[in-house]
Amino acid sequence: MFAQRPDIRPATVEVLVDGTPVRVPEGASAAAAVLLAGLPAIRETPVTGAPRLPYCMMGICFDCLAEIDGVANRQSCMVTVRPGMQIRPQRGAREAYRPEGAA
Ligand code: FES
Numbered sequence: 001m002f003a004q005r006p007d008i009r010p011a012t013v014e015v016l017v018d019g020t021p022v023r024v025p026e027g028a029s030a031a032a033a034v035l036l037a038g039l040p041a042i043r044e045t046p047v048t049g050a051p052r053l054p055y056c057m058m059g060i061c062f063d064c065l066a067e068i069d070g071v072a073n074r075q076s077c078m079v080t081v082r083p084g085m086q087i088r089p090q091r092g093a094r095e096a097y098r099p100e101g102a103a
Helices: 030-037
Strands: 012-017 020-025 065-068 071-075 086-089
Touching (some): 012 030, 030 065, 030 086
């Protein structure tokens, strides 16, 4: 579905998407790396387990939630890749934010 034009060769960085090395253009988002990796899904919905991939690419749909460098619930379309970044599928429901001291 997504391919890079062979006549344009931007600087690239290597990231790991679910353990697989993927080269992506410098400045691309982690969601773009997920799509270039060809994963069937980056997360599953918590209620039905339906597979999801990045959709809007602008921070609206939350279908791109992923674990990035060990931090869960990151909107991968809003995160710029850097060399060695580790992007993993999001499993299960998001946890609610609780401020320190809250019960
Ligand atoms: S792809 Fe929609 S919020 Fe990231």
